[in-house]
Structure formats: structure tokens, C-alpha cells
Amino acid sequence: MPLQPHFGKQGVLLVNLGTPDAPTPKAVNRYLGEFLTDPRVIDNLPGVAQQVLVRGIIAPIRSGIVNPFKPGGSTKLYQELWTENGSPLKYYGEVVTEKVAAELGDEFVVRLAMRYQSPSIETALNELLAEQVSSILVFPLFPQYASATTGSVHQEVMRLLSKQQTIPDVKLVNSYYEQPDLIKVFADNARDLGDLGRYDHIIFSYHGLPQRQLKKADDCNHCYVKDGCCSTISRVNQFCYSAQCHATTRAIAAELGLAEDRYTTSFQSRLGFDDWAKPYTIDTLETWAKERGAKKILCFSPAFVADCLETTIEIGVEYQEEFEKWGGEHIDLVPSLNDDPRWIAALTSMIRAETTEPVA
Known part of the structure; x- marks a missing residue:
């Protein structure tokens, strides 16, 4: 039982990273400007320098806003990603929100928000508060x-709620990287592809982070100091992104009965010249193609719950092209969770586990 009765409905805020409103230079420039000026994203520059670099150089060049008749690299990629339903990340987010709300029932109010761009966290929170909810569960759509x-989402939610005179009960979900229902959906999506024995190797590719961010989150002098520091989850690394990614891999591999030599955990989407979490996915693919003669690779992308640039384009197109150049034949990408009914059921179950039944 809760400490006090809940007279209103329970609010649920599902949050994903974000996406441009359109695959145009102007929209992409606006999205990149907001995303890359978050001090939790680019964390090694003073505020003013970060604003000047991002808004004056990086975002205009990558979006093509400096020459709208010749879109920049990021805009071209979003144009490849876009579907008749718009951005897959936003489309599936809306579908999932609607279906989860239907599963939870009338005593819940469920809203979707994006950390960057629309629908904004501020808009979604205002809608929940307007419904006079008794509690708000903040559920980032990032398993790790x-x-x-996740840290940026939580900070933004707390910043916005701190402006309110009355703040309802708030619960922030930190992670769910080896939640059994989630793991089973990823594994079942792979099983749906047929016999996994036909693949020369299986790669679990996660979005990368600069090593400095991993070390900054380490209060115990553990990260990149102890060999195999990500091989288990313990008190000292319980919030480590890399350790949680490895834990997700181990859980999916166990569900599928994979031997340790059948798979590798790696990291993609590196930017700049600093060292990022290793090994890099692109290097892993090159090694398996050139040195081990791999022809068929199966790739999971368990840091994402919906199609996006990092899955559909980076792995499905860019890595595929490189793999073929190195002598490989095909990379099969395990489908994202998207609006899979099994994912809807798993997400609904996790939300119920984090909330209490309303008391009228």
C-alpha cells in the first residue's frame, strides 16, 4: 500500500532521445543544436565554447543549413531514414504509448516525450499535471x-517540476538492462530469423560513449583500471553504462544458449578523436571479415527499442557496405522492438511493477 491514498490517476511519462521534426536542413540544425549543447552530451567544453562550436559550426555544417540546396551529412541520413510515417523513432513511440495506455487502463495517463525537440518533456509534463495525476513515473526508453x-532526462524532468508549486509523487526509472521480459523479446526477435547456427559470429552493438564519461561516472577508481571490469555487475559499477551493456549481452546470450566464443559486445557511433568505449563495432566487423573469413554476421542493437539512424542506417547500410568491401556477404540486423506486441506486454508489465494501484 502507498503511504497515502492516490485520489487521481497515475501518470506515466515515456521518454526517448529525440528526432528532427522533418528531414530538412532547418529542422536537423534545430535538433542538433539542442542535442549537442546539452552539457551531459558534450561534457568537456565550457558552456559558451560549446554553444559557439555547436551552433556556429557543427550543427550548421552537419545539417547543411549553410547551404540548404546541398544538405549536410546528417540531413542526408535522416532523408534515408524517413518513412511515410515520418521518423520511425517518433512514430513507434506514439504507437507504443497508445497501446501501453490501452493495456494499463483508465486509471493511468500515459504521455510520450522526447528529450530533444517534440513532443517536449515540458509539454508532456504539463499535460499530466493538467490531468491532476497523483503520481508520475518517468520511464526513459533506454534499457541501460x-x-x-537517462541522466539528462531525469535532470530535465526535475528542473521543470522544480518550478511547480505542487509536485506529485515522482519515481524515476534508472535502468532495466537485464529485465527478463525485455531480454526475452530481444531473444525472440532473433529466433524469428531462424537457425542462428548459420551465422559465423553474433555481434551485440551498443551506442558508444567517450571513455572520459565512463570514468567520470566511476566513483570507485574501477573503470579501465581493473581487467574485466565489465564482466560482472557489482556495487562499484552498478551504474556503469558499459557494464550494463555487457550484462544485457550476457542475458540475451544465456536466453539463446550461446557459447561465449559465439558473440562479441561492441560499441558504435564514435565521434571525434577521443577514445570511446571499446571494442568498436566497425573494427570488430573488419576483424571477422578480413582475419577470420566471416561471411554472415548477426547483429543485435539492444541499446535501442525502435528503429533509428544507429540501427537502420549505420548498421543496416553503412556497416553492410564496409563488410562487403572486406569480403563479407551479409549482416542481418535483429529487428528493433518497435511496436511488437511482445514489447508492449513487457513494457506494460515493467510499468505496473513500478507503480501502485490507485486508491479512489
Whole structure:
């Protein structure tokens, strides 16, 4: 039983990273400007320098806003990603929100928000408060915790709620990287592809983070100091993004009965010249193609719950092209969770486990 009765409905805020409103230079520039000026994303520059660099150089060049008749690299990629339903990340987020709300029933109010762009966290919170909810469960759609994703979402939610005169009960979900229902959905999506024995190797590719961010989150002098520091989850690394990614891999591999030599955990989407979490997915693919003669690779992307640039384009197109150049034949990407009914059921179950039944 809760400490006090809940007279209103329970609010649920599902939050994903974000996406441009359109695959145009102007919209992409606006999205990149907001995303890359978050001090939790680019964390090694003073505020003013970060604003000047991002808004004056990086975002205009990558979006093509400096020459709208010749879209920049990021805009071209979003144009490839876009579907008749718009951005897959936003589309599936809306579908999932609607279906989860239907499963939870009338005593819940469920809203979708994006950390960057629309629908904004502020808009979604205002809608929940307007419904006079008794509590708000903040559920980031990132299975693994990272300061640049979940941490940023939590900070923004707390910043906005701190302006309110009355703040309802708030619960922040940190991570769910080896939650059994989630793991089973990822594994079942792989099983749906048929016999996994036909693949020369299986890669679990996660979005990368700079090593400095991993070390900054380490209060116990553990990260990159102890060999195999990500091989188990313990008190000292319980919030480590890399350790949680490895834990997700181990859980899916166990569900599928994979031997340790059948799979590798790696990291993608590296930017800049600093060292990021290793090994890099692109290097892993090159090694398996050139040195081990791999022809068929199966790739999971368990840091994402919906199609996005990092899955559909980076792995499905860019890595595929490189793999073929190195002598490989095909990379099969395990489908994202998207609006899979099994994912809807798993998400609904996790939300119920984090909330209490309302008391009228």
C-alpha cells in the first residue's frame, strides 16, 4: 500500500532521445543544436565554447543549413531514414504509448516525450499535471543508464517540476538492462530469423560513449583500471553504462544458449578523436571479415527499442557496405522492438511493477 491514498490517476511519462521534426536542413540544425549543447552530451567544453562550436559550426555544417540546396551529412541520413510515417523513432513511440495506455487502463495517463525537440518533456509534463495525476513515473526508453541519456532526462524532468508549486509523487526509472521480459523479446526477435547456427559470429552493438564519461561516472577508481571490469555487475559499477551493456549481452546470450566464443559486445557511433568505449563495432566487423573469413554476421542493437539512424542506417547500410568491401556477404540486423506486441506486454508489465494501484 502507498503511504497515502492516490485520489487521481497515475501518470506515466515515456521518454526517448529525440528526432528532427522533418528531414530538412532547418529542422536537423534545430535538433542538433539542442542535442549537442546539452552539457551531459558534450561534457568537456565550457558552456559558451560549446554553444559557439555547436551552433556556429557543427550543427550548421552537419545539417547543411549553410547551404540548404546541398544538405549536410546528417540531413542526408535522416532523408534515408524517413518513412511515410515520418521518423520511425517518433512514430513507434506514439504507437507504443497508445497501446501501453490501452493495456494499463483508465486509471493511468500515459504521455510520450522526447528529450530533444517534440513532443517536449515540458509539454508532456504539463499535460499530466493538467490531468491532476497523483503520481508520475518517468520511464526513459533506454534499457541501460548513461548520463547523456537517462541522466539528462531525469535532470530535465526535475528542473521543470522544480518550478511547480505542487509536485506529485515522482519515481524515476534508472535502468532495466537485464529485465527478463525485455531480454526475452530481444531473444525472440532473433529466433524469428531462424537457425542462428548459420551465422559465423553474433555481434551485440551498443551506442558508444567517450571513455572520459565512463570514468567520470566511476566513483570507485574501477573503470579501465581493473581487467574485466565489465564482466560482472557489482556495487562499484552498478551504474556503469558499459557494464550494463555487457550484462544485457550476457542475458540475451544465456536466453539463446550461446557459447561465449559465439558473440562479441561492441560499441558504435564514435565521434571525434577521443577514445570511446571499446571494442568498436566497425573494427570488430573488419576483424571477422578480413582475419577470420566471416561471411554472415548477426547483429543485435539492444541499446535501442525502435528503429533509428544507429540501427537502420549505420548498421543496416553503412556497416553492410564496409563488410562487403572486406569480403563479407551479409549482416542481418535483429529487428528493433518497435511496436511488437511482445514489447508492449513487457513494457506494460515493467510499468505496473513500478507503480501502485490507485486508491479512489
